[in-house]
Amino acid sequence: xxxxxxxxxxxxxxxxxxxxxxxxxxxxxxxxxxxxxxxxxxxxxxxxxxxxxxxxxxxxxxxxxxxxxxxxxxxxxxxxxxxxxxxxxxxxxxxxxxxxxxxxxxxxxxxxxxxxxxxxxxxxxxxxxxxxxxxxxxxxxxxxxxxxxxxxxxxxxxxxxxxxxxxxxxxxxxxxxxxxxxxxxxxxxxxxxxxxxxxxxxxxxxxxxxxxxxxxxxxxxxxxxxxxxxxxxxxxxxxxxxxxxxxxxxxxxxxxxxxxxxxxxxxxxxxxxxxxxxxxxxxxxxxxxxxxxxxxxxxxxxxxxxxxxxxxxxxxxxxxxxxxxxxxxxxxxxxxxxxxxxxxxxxxxxxxxxxxxxxxxxxxxxxxxxxxxxxxxxxxxxxxxxxxxxxxxxxxxxxxxxxxxxxxxxxxxxxxxxxxxxxxxxxxxxxxxx
Amino acid sequence: xxxxxxxxxxxxxxxxxxxxxxxxxxxxxxxxxxxxxxxxxxxxxxxxxxxxxxxxxxxxxxxxxxxxxxxxxxxxxxxxxxxxxxxxxxxxxxxxxxxxxxxxxxxxxxxxxxxxxxxxxxxxxxxxxxxxxxxxxxxxxxxxxxxxxxxxxxxxxxxxxxxxxxxxxxxxxxxxxxxxxxxxxxxxxxxxxxxxxxxxxxxxxxxxxxxxxxxxxxxxxxxxxxxxxxxxxxxxxxxxxxxxxxxxxxxxxxxxxxx
Numbered sequence: 001x002x003x004x005x006x007x008x009x010x011x012x013x014x015x016x017x018x019x020x021x022x023x024x025x026x027x028x029x030x031x032x033x034x035x036x037x038x039x040x041x042x043x044x045x046x047x048x049x050x051x052x053x054x055x056x057x058x059x060x061x062x063x064x065x066x067x068x069x070x071x072x073x074x075x076x077x078x079x080x081x082x083x084x085x086x087x088x089x090x091x092x093x094x095x096x097x098x099x100x101x102x103x104x105x106x107x108x109x110x111x112x113x114x115x116x117x118x119x120x121x122x123x124x125x126x127x128x129x130x131x132x133x134x135x136x137x138x139x140x141x142x143x144x145x146x147x148x149x150x151x152x153x154x155x156x157x158x159x160x161x162x163x164x165x166x167x168x169x170x171x172x173x174x175x176x177x178x179x180x181x182x183x184x185x186x187x188x189x190x191x192x193x194x195x196x197x198x199x200x201x202x203x204x205x206x207x208x209x210x211x212x213x214x215x216x217x218x219x220x221x222x223x224x225x226x227x228x229x230x231x232x233x234x235x236x237x238x239x240x241x242x243x244x245x246x247x248x249x250x251x252x253x254x255x256x257x258x259x260x261x262x263x264x265x266x267x268x269x270x271x272x273x274x275x276x277x278x279x280x281x282x283x284x285x286x287x288x289x290x291x292x293x294x295x296x297x298x299x300x301x302x303x304x305x306x307x308x309x310x311x312x313x314x315x316x317x318x319x320x321x322x323x324x325x326x327x328x329x330x331x332x333x334x335x336x337x338x339x340x341x342x343x344x345x346x347x348x349x350x351x352x353x354x355x356x357x358x359x360x361x362x363x364x365x366x367x368x369x370x371x372x373x374x375x376x377x378x379x380x381x382x383x384x385x386x387x388x389x390x391x392x393x394x395x396x397x398x399x400x401x402x403x404x405x406x407x408x409x410x411x412x413x414x415x416x417x418x419x420x421x422x423x424x425x426x427x428x429x430x431x432x433x434x
Numbered sequence: 435x436x437x438x439x440x441x442x443x444x445x446x447x448x449x450x451x452x453x454x455x456x457x458x459x460x461x462x463x464x465x466x467x468x469x470x471x472x473x474x475x476x477x478x479x480x481x482x483x484x485x486x487x488x489x490x491x492x493x494x495x496x497x498x499x500x501x502x503x504x505x506x507x508x509x510x511x512x513x514x515x516x517x518x519x520x521x522x523x524x525x526x527x528x529x530x531x532x533x534x535x536x537x538x539x540x541x542x543x544x545x546x547x548x549x550x551x552x553x554x555x556x557x558x559x560x561x562x563x564x565x566x567x568x569x570x571x572x573x574x575x576x577x578x579x580x581x582x583x584x585x586x587x588x589x590x591x592x593x594x595x596x597x598x599x600x601x602x603x604x605x606x607x608x609x610x611x612x613x614x615x616x617x618x619x620x621x622x623x624x625x626x627x628x629x630x631x632x633x634x635x636x637x638x639x640x641x642x643x644x645x646x647x648x649x650x651x652x653x654x655x656x657x658x659x660x661x662x663x664x665x666x667x668x669x670x671x672x673x674x675x676x677x678x679x680x681x682x683x684x685x686x687x688x689x690x691x692x693x
Contacts (some may be wrong), residue, residue, distance in 0.1 A: 027548030349518020
């Protein structure tokens with residue numbers, strides 16, 4: 001002890017070396033860069049091993065992206081179709097949209113909706129923009145020998161144009177006078193115009209509708225397209241009164257009520273009030289009619305797609321789990337193989353965090369490459385599905401972010417344990433490793 | 435003040451049932467610019483001593499002052515910084531990264547202290563020039579001979595301008611002619627002012643060093659001129675070892691009693 005502290009005249013005292021502030025800051029970036037280049041080198045050096053794991057990850061990410069794109073496509077096309085029904089229109093009906101088997105019997109025993117209900121609404125409603133009663137059936141329509149079967153026939157009034165979201169192309173729509181008198185006027189959809197008149201003037205044409213009725217075409221409608229796989233342009237619209245004569249007046253109708261924009265809820269409440277009053281329902285009695293709104297369809301649709309999304313998510317998570325285990329596996333092998341290298345790096349001044357970073361980079365490199373390939377795969381599958389099936393697919397940037405995020409997350413999650421075990425190695429143990 | 439001060443260093447490995455005293459009581463100093471061989475048979479504790487000198491391990495008790503700083507109590511990350519800043523390691527089996535070029539291998543320790551790419555490259559080139567490998571810097575280790583690999587490793591140790599060059603059997607994996615080259619390189623580096631500690635079990639190698647320290651059973655039994663210490667005959671070594679052990683135990687008992 002004594003001689004150890006003896007000052008030596010030939011030597012000055014030492015100042016411990018320091019890394020310095022800025023270099024201490026920059027060090028992490030330099031180490032990160034080195035770690036990334038090491039990770040890529042190692043990826044290339046162990047091509048086969050990496051390729052197998054990358055395949056696992058890309059299938060996982062690809063599945064997630066494909067399913068989400070398909071569901072997103074479904075969502076947007078559904079919303080588009082739904083809005084073609086008219087977003088502000090409420091439909092008063094005996095039946096409830098999306099009703100299930102249990103309450104079918106209950107709904108069946110409700111009274112039908114008749115002209116009286118329509119008149120009551122017409123008299124009692126203050127909020128509505130337009131009210132149209134709608135009855136419908138399917139019948140054969142023809143001109144001479146040329147006949148088409150299963151054509152939608154609607155009996156309604158002048159307000160139908162607004163509630164149904166149709167536009168007149170040529171001629172005119174039904175008027176209150178047609179309804180009051182019960183004229184033989186009718187308006188036809190674009191499909192029928194094409195089928196019967198083929199570019200010739202449809203106005204004034206005489207149609208045979210069903211077994212008995214004869215109608216004169218007074219107007220044609222602008223093409224509206226399909227909704228839920230059905231053409232909305234294969235129809236004949238006639239006055240409600242004429243429809244009753246041709247097909248019978250004892251059909252339950254649907255009353256379409258157009259609400260002022262932004263007052264859908266208030267209008268719905270008013271309808272319920274008017275209907276209950278007209279039908280003399282006591283306060284403790286349930287409604288014996290339903291006011292249907294398109295967002296009710298949207299609700300049940302959203303429930304279905306939510307289930308789809310959850311299933312897709314689960315499948316994705318399971319495949320990513322499998323891929324992640326692959327990453328963990330090759331990383332553990334890599335740590336084992338490079339134990340001595342870890343020791344050398346530690347001897348040269350790498351800190352635990354440096355080693356951790358190095359192996360995390362390796363894990364993320366593998367999962368990132370897998371994620372990119374998976375994204376391409378997923379988009380291709382979604383595109384292919386959109387080509388060969390009626391489904392549409394929408395690839396949103398959100399989904400891409402999801403895919404890349406998922407893959408990086410998988411790399412980090414499954415890389416952290418092997419990387420931490422590498423960082424926890426004692427330098428001398430690691431150097432001694434054979 | 436000496437560059438290295440070892441003050442009652444002990445290292446005990448607790449194996450549960452028994453305790454192994456790898457180092458019992460090590461006291462010696464190394465001044466700046468010295469070239470010291472640490473000789474000993476395997477199991478003598480010289481490897482443990484080297485690990486402690488290289489800040490890869492910390493002593494169980496005692497103080498190790500390196501460049502005036504007590505490093506025996508530092509935390510893991512601080513030790514890593516000390517290794518990077520103060521010590522250059524040369525290993526028996528070179529320990530180069532197989533997929534990196536000579537230049538990249540030499541640059542590695544500079545990355546760990548945050549040196550930028552330009553300065554790193556320049557310093558690594560200069561270090562490779564010093565070991566006469568300026569023309570081989572883009573070769574991978576597999577494309578180099580054993581002697582060249584060890585030169586790359588020495589360049590990697592020198593590039594950080596360390597206070598202490600610590601070599602562990604640097605000629606152990608080389609044939610005698612190449613080994614001689616490496617020894618000459620060390621002697622030249624010593625002549626240029628570097629402080630070198632060389633750990634070996636070969637008396638011939640220790641004899642080339644100006645100073646040698648012999649370690650037996652975790653105790654220093656001889657410390658003197660390289661040739662003298664290296665070629666001591668076995669009887670003298672045994673006697674010195676027995677004496678040193680007796681002395682150490684006496685002081686240990688004495689310390690235990692006074693405590």
